Amino acid sequence: MSSSADLLEDAPAPDGPVTDGTLLRAARLGDQGAFAQIVDRYGPGMFRYARSLVGQEQDAGDVLQEAFVSAWKNLPSFRGDSSLKTWLYRLVHRRAMDHHRVRRPVPVVDEVFAEVVADVSGDPVRQAESRELLADLRRALAGLPETQRACWLLREVEGMSYQDIGETLGLPVGSVRGQLHRGRTTLAERMSRWR
Amino acid sequence: MALEPSDPLERAARALRQEEAQEPRWLELSESIMTRVRGISWPAARVLATDAEGRPDRDGLGSRTYVSSRVVRDALRRALTTGQVEPKDIDLRVVDDHLERLDLQLVATYAQDLQEVGSWARSETLRVLDEQLGPLPDLDPDTDVSITITDLHDDDARLGAD
Numbered sequence: 222m223s224s225s226a227d228l229l230e231d232a233p234a235p236d237g238p239v240t241d242g243t244l245l246r247a248a249r250l251g252d253q254g255a256f257a258q259i260v261d262r263y264g265p266g267m268f269r270y271a272r273s274l275v276g277q278e279q280d281a282g283d284v285l286q287e288a289f290v291s292a293w294k295n296l297p298s299f300r301g302d303s304s305l306k307t308w309l310y311r312l313v314h315r316r317a318m319d320h321h322r323v324r325r326p327v328p329v330v331d332e333v334f335a336e337v338v339a340d341v342s343g344d345p346v347r348q349a350e351s352r353e354l355l356a357d358l359r360r361a362l363a364g365l366p367e368t369q370r371a372c373w374l375l376r377e378v379e380g381m382s383y384q385d386i387g388e389t390l391g392l393p394v395g396s397v398r399g400q401l402h403r404g405r406t407t408l409a410e411r412m413s414r415w416r
Numbered sequence: 417m418a419l420e421p422s423d424p425l426e427r428a429a430r431a432l433r434q435e436e437a438q439e440p441r442w443l444e445l446s447e448s449i450m451t452r453v454r455g456i457s458w459p460a461a462r463v464l465a466t467d468a469e470g471r472p473d474r475d476g477l478g479s480r481t482y483v484s485s486r487v488v489r490d491a492l493r494r495a496l497t498t499g500q501v502e503p504k505d506i507d508l509r510v511v512d513d514h515l516e517r518l519d520l521q522l523v524a525t526y527a528q529d530l531q532e533v534g535s536w537a538r539s540e541t542l543r544v545l546d547e548q549l550g551p552l553p554d555l556d557p558d559t560d561v562s563i564t565i566t567d568l569h570d571d572d573a574r575l576g577a578d
Contacts, residue, residue: 246504246523250493251486256453260446268445269435282445289449293456351431358428377429408425415424 241305249296256296260289263306266379267313273362273374274317284320288313303388310379311389314371321367354415361411369404372397460486461510466550473550485510488548492520495544496537500525504566515545515552517560523567530565537563 239258247255264285271288272281291312299308362370371390375381381389386397462482465473473481485508496503502523509517520541524533542557555561 242523243502246502247493247497250503250506251458251490252493253450253454257446257450260449264446264449265442268442269432273432278441282448285445286449286452290452290456293453297458354424354428355431355435358425358432378432380433405425409423412424412428415427 245296245299245301245305248293249299256293259292259305259309263309264289267309270310270374270379271313271317273359273378274314274367274371275320276363280320284313284316287316291316304385307381307385307388310375310381311391314389318367357412357415358408361408364411365404365407368392369400369407372400373404373408376401458486460484461508462513463488463508463510463515463549464513465548466552468550470551470553482513483548488515488545491544491548492541495540496520496522500528501533501537514554515549516554517562518545518555519562519564521564521566523569524565525569533565534563 241259241262244255244259244262248259267288268281268285271284272278275281275284288309289312292309303311362373365373368390372386372392375386375389376383383394383397383401386392386401387394390397392400461484463485465481465483467473475481488508489506492506493503503520504523505519505521507519508515509519518541520537522533522537524530538557538561541561541563545552545555
C-alpha cells in the first residue's frame with residue numbers, strides 16, 4: 222500500500238486553471254510567481270479601468286503599478302473578506318482617485334481614443350465608425366460624475382455584480398443601482414446620435 | 417431597463433470590453449510591476465542554523481550561520497504544496513534568533529484521510545526544518561509544531577471553489 226506521502230507527492234498536476242484562492246494563498250506566503258499570475262490575470266482589465274478613469278495611458282500605467290505594489294505590500298494582511306478581483310479593483314480605483322486629486326485634468330485628445338478598436342473586420346469604414354463610436358463613449362464618460370462613471374465601467378465593462386461594485390467603491394448596493402441608472406441614462410442620451 | 421443589443425451605448429460598451437492594452441505595452445507594464453515587486457522585501461527574522469549535533473553552526477573563523485525566516489517559509493511552502501494540499505499560513509515564531517514555534521495552516525481536498533495528511537505534513541515540515549536549519553534541540557516537534565487543516569475543498573485544491 223502506498224503511503225500518504227506517495228499519494229500526495231505523486232498526485233497528477235491538474236489541467237484546469239489555477240483558482241484565485243490557490244494563487245492568493247501562494248502569493249500571501251511570498252510566492253512571486255503566483256503574484257505574477259495574478260498580475261497577468263487581472264492587470265489588463267485593471268489597466269483598462271484605470272485608463273477610463275484617468276484618461277492617459279501613461280498615467281493609467283502609473284496608477285496600475287502603484288495599485289499592484291500596494292497589493293503586494295498588503296497581501297499578508299488580506300484575509301479574503303472580499304474577492305481578490307474586488308480587492309484589486311478597489312486598490313486601482315483608490316490610486317486613480319489619488320491621481321485626480323494631485324493632478325489637474327488633462328485635455329483628452331482623440332488620438333488617445335483611437336489606439337485600439339474592437340472592430341477587426343478589416344473594413345475601413347466599419348473600423349473608422351468603431352473608433353468614432355468609442356471616442357464618443359469616452360467623451361460621454363469623461364462628462365459623468367466620478368461615481369457614476371466608475372459604477373458604469375465596473376458593471377458594463379468589467380462585468381461586476383452590484384454587490385462587488387459596492388465593495389469596490391465602498392457604496393451600499395442601493396446607491397450603486399441609483400448611480401448606475403443615472404449614468405446609463407446620461408450616456409444613452411449622449412450616444413443617441415448613433416441611433 | 418435592459419438595453420437592446422443594437423443600442424449604440426451597448427455597442428460602444430462592447431467595443432470597450434474588447435479593448436486590450438497592446439501586447440508590447442502590457443508586457444512592458446507587467447515586467448515593470450514585477451521588477452518593483454521583486455524589490456520589496458517582507459519583514460523577516462534571522463534564524464540560527466545548527467550543525468549535525470545541534471550546536472550553533474560556526475565556520476572556520478567562528479562565524480555563526482543564520483537563515484532568513486523568509487527562506488525557511490518559502491521552502492516549507494514549496495514542500496507542502498501538492499495537487500491536494502496547500503499551505504494557507506506559515507507562522508514562524510523566532511525569539512533571540514531561535515525558532516521557538518511553528519504554526520501551519522493547510523488547505524486540503526475532501527476524501528483524504530486527514531490524519532494521514534497531517535502526519536505527512538508534519539514529517540515534511542520537520543524534514544525541511546532539518547534541511548534548512550539543522551537539528552533544533554530547543555524545538556519540540558510534538559508541542560512546538562502545530563499543524564491545522566483549516567479548509568477543505570470538493571475537488572483538487574487547485575480546482576476547488578474559493
